[in-house]
Amino acid sequence: MVDHLFGLLKVKVVRGLNLAIRDVRTSDPYVVLRLGKHKVKTHVKKRTTNPEWNEELTLSVENPNAPLKIEVFDKDILSRDDAMGHAEVDIRPLIQAVTRDLSNEPSDAIIETILPSHQNCFAEESKIYWSDGKVTQDMAVRLKDVECGEIEIKVTWGTFSGGRSS
Numbered sequence: 001m002v003d004h005l006f007g008l009l010k011v012k013v014v015r016g017l018n019l020a021i022r023d024v025r026t027s028d029p030y031v032v033l034r035l036g037k038h039k040v041k042t043h044v045k046k047r048t049t050n051p052e053w054n055e056e057l058t059l060s061v062e063n064p065n066a067p068l069k070i071e072v073f074d075k076d077i078l079s080r081d082d083a084m085g086h087a088e089v090d091i092r093p094l095i096q097a098v099t100r101d102l103s104n105e106p107s108d109a110i111i112e113t114i115l116p117s118h119q120n121c122f123a124e125e126s127k128i129y130w131s132d133g134k135v136t137q138d139m140a141v142r143l144k145d146v147e148c149g150e151i152e153i154k155v156t157w158g159t160f161s162g163g164r165s166s
Contacts, residue, residue, distance in 0.1 A: 113127050
């Protein structure tokens with residue numbers, strides 16, 4: 001099973017901003033992350049359109065070219081959960097930064113800045129940086145196919161070595 005594991009992606013789902021209303025006056029949002037065939041999700045936050053999750057989820061990376069898919073849903077009890085938007089994030093710039101020799105870089109060095117464009121879902125510039133021996137990317141992602149909403153995430157790269165991630 002681990003023969004084809006490329007690495008680990010640790011995703012901290014920080015918060016949602018101005019998410020769509022799917023119940024009478026509010027929503028009960030949760031986030032689903034998908035990478036290849038792997039899927040993880042946050043807990044549901046009751047009655048809010050500005051949830052604070054601060055949950056760290058880990059996904060196995062088998063294909064470094066696969067995008068990180070983000071979906072937001074409103075939890076419903078008596079009916080199917082309502083979609084609240086989605087986005088895709090290209091993790092290749094993060095992986096490319098990991099392959100660089102960063103041993104001489106100072107902590108908190110910015111490796112790359114990615115500007116919002118039609119090719120990505122960023123709501124603002126996204127920075128990839130080297131901190132405490134790890135490569136991390138902060139992202140504010142604008143959701144698609146919905147009237148409003150953004151998700152803030154922090155993605156950190158980890159490697160697989162004998163059952164541990166770094």
